[in-house]
Amino acid sequence: MPPHGVPPALSEADFRSFYDRLREQGPPGPGDRPGALRHLTPERVVAAAAGVREGRTVSLAAPVQTESAPDNAQPASHRITAPGPGEADAPGLHFARDRFAMNVHGDVDSHLDALCHVMFDGELYGGVPANTVTPDGAGALTLDLVKDGIVGRGVLLDVPRLRGVPWLEPGDQVTAADLVAAETAQHVRAGPGDLLFVRVGHRLRRRSLGAWDTARARAGLHPAAVELLAERRVAVLGSDGNNDAAPSAVAEVPFPVHVLAVNALGMHLLDYLDLDPLASECERLGRRHFLCVVAPLRLPAATGSPVNPIAVL
Template identity: 70%
Template structure:
């Protein structure tokens, strides 16, 4: 394995340095809309979508979503609720036609279930991405930058960078931080390069650790990206980012900013994030195929005015 070119646990970041990085990224990614694609999705051109189809070699499909949890746990105090609404016991004992029906409810932005963050999810300095007033988020829903922007989904070339594989460990321990050096070293080790319009997925092993050791309070301790790693996303013009944790570390690398990666990626760059995915099926499939890129389709629910959505990204190898 190629070793990381930076220490496994990167240092913290001052509030001043964070603010400078935020302003630099915001200037670099001046908000614009190209053919209806807002934020970083402007990098995912029709030509790049068409080219992504060439990533399909064996026709295998792999889910990147974790099973939705309905059991309360330390990382899921408000689990999803699944309730059967039919058929009734009397229906089951009678003849004729009846239907099994159910109802589902979910805390979208929790610390266990796979979900996508819309661009209206992060309010920073009284604004949303692109200077949109925070007042556009109302009790009735978000009037701008909601998940409605993704009504036609996100389809493009996906790339998985496996950081535990790079470091020769099964998973990163909570609190560990993935640096831009780690991302570049993983590219070199895996023989792949992240490019414009790509959907980047970064594995920390969060889901495997949860499966092997049991759930823990991920709100207070989890591995993720160091804030400076977001510069890598900007340099490569990444269209979307997904992680098997929250993408942000806990404790935060920046004092008084609990979710610096969310602020930098969503608010400064306009990158849709996917949190708490799982790559334990995809990583071995990519390793067997000897390829770490694939066609990927992300289809959030069409929830008008919503700040996010449950999501089940599908990789096609």
């Protein structure tokens, strides 16, 4: 058992009751930003920009992995397609060119989940029929909703630092009480429109001990913690893990945090980030909030995108 212990499991009935309660918040009215992004107003973007002090930028993404590993059965493919044989040394103009392909929703590369990514009981967020997603593309709630990017105040809560350990062990789960305790200890509070980043130390453990089968065991949030995010009106949730723990706290639902956040609340998720460099900078500066810029690819009918969020301190 992980050192901190595992919070109580939820029955499927309890989970569904929780899901229905969060879903009752309902989709926004016509003309509003979709889902939880409605909490991220222009005024809050301006206030976040005013918090920049040093002009220091930090990537929150991990390098794309092109090697097979226990957590990367379908590694990204990247190759140089040009110059061809002899072109590099030939006179005149030539270009280097690349080709890249990725399983966007894998278990190792940093990515953003669009609101059409999570289907539950035949529906997407807001009751949109799940069959609007076809092999030809998604018909609603696609990545195009964030084509102009997501910019706002980022907040980092470092749970391993709170517990005095380098990382949380696979299977450990972060509760709402952990998040509140981290806020108190790290002198920050997540609020309306914030982009909340929860560090569990996944990347540091992977670098230190090597890759493992994260589909079977990983640290993440306990599903009940999502209620705190709803109460605080958080706009986006991100983590250096999958956001969901494994094994799941709900035996019948493998990814309960994804269901509650994306499908019930309409909250975009950022999975498998690398928050270690940001944690170091936040520690150096003595503050855990920053301007954050998230710019996914322009893939209009997609369910997600590789992403390189940037913190501006």
